[in-house]
Amino acid sequence: MAITATHPLDLPRQHLFWILHIGGWVGYFCLGYLQAIAYGKPSGYWIVPATAACTGFTVTLGLRYLLRACWGLPPRRLMAVMILPILGSSAVMDMTTRTLLVRFCETCAPTSRIAFIAYALSYIYVVLAWVGLYLGIKYYRQLQDETQRALAARSMAHQAQLKMLRYQLNPHFLFNTLNAISTLILDRDNGTANRMVQGLSAFLRHSLDNDPMQRVTLRQELDALTLYLDIEKIRFAERLRIETDIEEDCWRALLPSLLLQPLVENAIKYAVAKQIAGGLLRIEARREGEQLVLRVIDDGPGCQSLEGGQLPPGKGVGLRNTRERLNVLYGDDSSFNVRNCERGIEVTLRLPFETRLLGE
Template sequence: MKQTPDATSSATPFSKLPGYWTFQLGGWLGFAAFSYVTLTIWYNPGELIPAIHTVLQALLGIAVSHPLRWVAKAVWDAKIWLRILVNGVAIIAASLAWTALRLGAFTWMSGEIISMDDWGGWIFGSFTVMASWAFCYHALKYYRQWIEQRELALEAQKSALEAQAIAQQESIRRLHAENLARESKLRSLKYQLNPHFFFNALNSVASLVQKDNKQGATEMLARIGAFLRASLDEDDALQHTLRDEIDILNQYLGIEKVRFGDRLNVEFNVDEDAQSVEIPNLLLQPLFENSIKHAVGRSLSPTLIRLDARRRGERLEIIVTDNGPGKPTASNGAAERSPGIGLHNVRQRLQSVYGDDFEFSVSQDRTSGFEVLIRLPCGAPGHRPFS
């Protein structure tokens, strides 16, 4: 997937914006420098007291303007007309207070009495400064809120894109699982149409007819037909319950039971609460097919294939074992019985449906036969097989 530049990289992160006191101290320091250059040096060049007064009135301005912040925050969420009224009154009060402090400090430092006629200019200057302070405070606060909301919107957009990407990945996984399911059905169909399978099945029917066992022959043909109908079912669902899977499996085993007779013995040990858990379609048949081919087919002694299934918390545990000839070796010393195409296909389907949230293991030795262990999620959120 092509990567796009992060939209947040072009904006100032909200957490990196300067704080209130940075603006407060920096602004009044700038005011003091501006006043000194434009007024003090112009009217009182080289005089110490006016220079000190310029710095002192900036310090007094910090103290007087700070309560304006409290007022602004107190009415920030009020109606606009009330905010304008309250902030306006606060600005006027701050202007009068700062004017009185500036004049008092100047008289105390210089001993000079300021004429009442000059108070208007001092008050106007104070009002201009305090109104400018309030304007800058509100502008910066609105800007910070805009930055914060923009970051939240970008985060929401990023989350939406991530969710969309996850949905696309899930869609791809679903398509992959559907393809594997269709391939599994085709492989199952191929096996059933395999001449060797039909030869054995029809040979068993012919043997029953020769023995004048019409009921057995009829039952055998019915089992073959039922199994074909179940395998060729047009339902494209990728999953069904373990109970449904066992029903189809029994139809397959019924055919093989006629072929192998007492040599094939099957035992199911399935807990009741496990039967309703949904699993991928045609999951168990390849496991039993593997045991029939390598255990029952290679031994003249009775062979037991056992299915154990139980729920362990939110996991379904399935174990298929047989007590066949174990792990025989060929003349060249290589193991004759090894996981084949069927077991590989089972693992591949589990990987497609559950990702990495499953367990699949195969164990065998020379004495205890063959065992396949599968652990799956029991339909937990985010781990259900696709349907």
């Protein structure tokens, strides 16, 4: 069972407050008592720091409720509102503590109004430290909440974007498949038409049932791609030739589901369908260090307007879709390149080589 460390400031708010509040004032008492021992105070002197700590514990609770009530105010107005309560809290701590202190130190009693005011302000640094710590933690928690909401919103936006990209089935594929089925029915080739309908149904069910956020192994990806290619083989028969060259280590590599389908569809549309003799479609997978390298290659006419790995506007929607999915999922850890070969086009994808962990 995995054990995850929890940051102290990630505790529930009420628990965190009482732990820090009680612990802080207990620490204040201990520090005062140690100072009393160091200066050789009588044994009963412990009641002075104890009274100061108990009074501080109580008055700062009042400050807490006031701070919570005024939390929505701008910082300057909040400071203006809190000045008098902070001064008053310091004066209360001094009055309760000094009443006991004069039993051990007769010269500690104020003898003038100025001395009284000075004594009343003697605990202000303690109260200010408490207020500063309270505001710091509260601002931290607020910033943490806003950061979590921003991350959640960004994650939801990425998921929505990925789902949109993942569910963009090429209408040309659906139109051509349905048109082919219609032609087969008119030609009374019902057996072939039925196989094509079943293949289309299986492919669409796989496309829509799988979570677009879920990654699959390369073996599962090629199994799904086979559903698509079985439909195209019925359309093109011997005109569509397929080769695969997959390194053994790559079968278990993880990648986004149906990542290769738009690339294969693009190759069939521009390299196979436009040639009377059809064409060859080759799918390769290699491992290069910590990267999985996938290639989809055809022997079609290529693209004369291809420059710098970029397709001209209006062409290769499936390729741009795939490029964007990789960018959303992997950022700079992935790359997407399209180039003209001596004959045809080669599309190369590079993404982190990842596999399922044991027990996953």
